[in-house]
Amino acid sequence: xxxxxxxxxxxxxxxxxxxxxxxxxxxxxxxxxxxxxxxxxxxxxxxxxxxxxxxxxxxxxxxxxxxxxxxxxxxxxxxxxxxxxxxxxxxxxxxxxxxxxxxxxxxxxxxxxxxxxxxxxxxxxxxxxxxxxxxxxxxxxxxxxxxxxxxxxxxxxxxxxxxxxxxxxxxxxxx
Amino acid sequence: xxxxxxxxxxxxxxxxxxxxxxxxxxxxxxxxxxxxxxxxxxxxxxxxxxxxxxxxxxxxxxxxxxxxxxxxxxxxxxxxxxxxxxxxxxxxxxxxxxxxxxxxxxxxxxxxxxxxxxxxxxxxxxxxxxxxxxxxxxxxxxxxxxxxxxxx
Numbered sequence: 001x002x003x004x005x006x007x008x009x010x011x012x013x014x015x016x017x018x019x020x021x022x023x024x025x026x027x028x029x030x031x032x033x034x035x036x037x038x039x040x041x042x043x044x045x046x047x048x049x050x051x052x053x054x055x056x057x058x059x060x061x062x063x064x065x066x067x068x069x070x071x072x073x074x075x076x077x078x079x080x081x082x083x084x085x086x087x088x089x090x091x092x093x094x095x096x097x098x099x100x101x102x103x104x105x106x107x108x109x110x111x112x113x114x115x116x117x118x119x120x121x122x123x124x125x126x127x128x129x130x131x132x133x134x135x136x137x138x139x140x141x142x143x144x145x146x147x148x149x150x151x152x153x154x155x156x157x158x159x160x161x162x163x164x165x166x167x168x169x170x171x172x173x174x175x
Numbered sequence: 176x177x178x179x180x181x182x183x184x185x186x187x188x189x190x191x192x193x194x195x196x197x198x199x200x201x202x203x204x205x206x207x208x209x210x211x212x213x214x215x216x217x218x219x220x221x222x223x224x225x226x227x228x229x230x231x232x233x234x235x236x237x238x239x240x241x242x243x244x245x246x247x248x249x250x251x252x253x254x255x256x257x258x259x260x261x262x263x264x265x266x267x268x269x270x271x272x273x274x275x276x277x278x279x280x281x282x283x284x285x286x287x288x289x290x291x292x293x294x295x296x297x298x299x300x301x302x303x304x305x306x307x308x309x310x311x312x313x314x315x316x317x318x319x320x321x322x323x324x325x326x327x
Binding site for chain 2: 023027030034037038041057060064067068070071074092095096097129132133135136139140141
């Protein structure tokens with residue numbers, strides 16, 4: 001093997017090693033950048049999903065604002081609002097022409113976590129007014145239920161009734 | 176006739192044949208150059224195919240929204256249920272207002288003018304402290320069971 005052949009062979013080997021190294025680095029970089037891009041695409045997809053979910057929820061919130069406010073008005077916002085509820089019932093009693101007394105007021109918690117305010121009213125008046133006031137209590141625009149009614153005559157013109165009713169306090173599902 | 180020398184020469188040629196450089200073991204620059212070119216072309220083509228595949232893969236990669244557990248737990252707004260509740264309670268409020276108007280319009284004096292005898296007759300038809308079942312016609316609607324959790 002001549003000297004020039006050895007030199008050419010050495011140069012060829014060096015060039016091949018160099019080219020192979022450059023090619024390997026290039027392949028490594030392409031694969032690494034590709035994996036990074038894939039991860040970022042996954043992160044972006046998750047972010048877009050969350051954003052779409054949030055946007056949908058926000059749209060529902062905005063669209064249903066009026067309905068939700070109206071629905072909320074049928075509930076007692078908090079337990080202390082029962083005072084306003086009692087005042088409202090007393091004003092209705094005046095309108096209906098009956099003498100009203102609030103016998104008791106207490107909280108009731110159901111198994112599902114629903115809270116109710118139970119009020120016991122006793123009122124008296126003439127028969128028509130007492131009956132009308134019972135109907136008024138039954139149709140109160142609240143999430144309410146009348147659980148018991150006792151009605152009787154105290155005299156020829158005076159009737160008495162005891163009504164137990166429950167009004168639901170606003171609560172949210174925490175699930 | 177074959178002589179001994181001839182046989183000896185033939186045997187020597189056969190036994191020493193491996194020590195002789197044959198044609199394939201010699202350098203042929205043109206042949207090596209062609210082999211080199213073919214190998215380089217193969218490497219180039221393989222690289223091009225791989226690059227094309229990689230480019231196509233990442234070009235077609237798109238941000239696809241995946242249905243994850245988080246999206247499955249998205250709160251559902253039951254609009255029809257809310258509308259039904261609103262309708263029911265609006266009807267209930269209307270009935271309430273109607274009753275109030277009736278109570279306000281009804282002259283209480285007229286009620287008071289009922290004769291005691293008539294009242295007593297009415298009383299006689301009923302027992303003292305009678306139990307009256309609540310009118311649950313309005314209460315037993317499906318809507319009355321609507322809770323705030325259904326809204327939010």
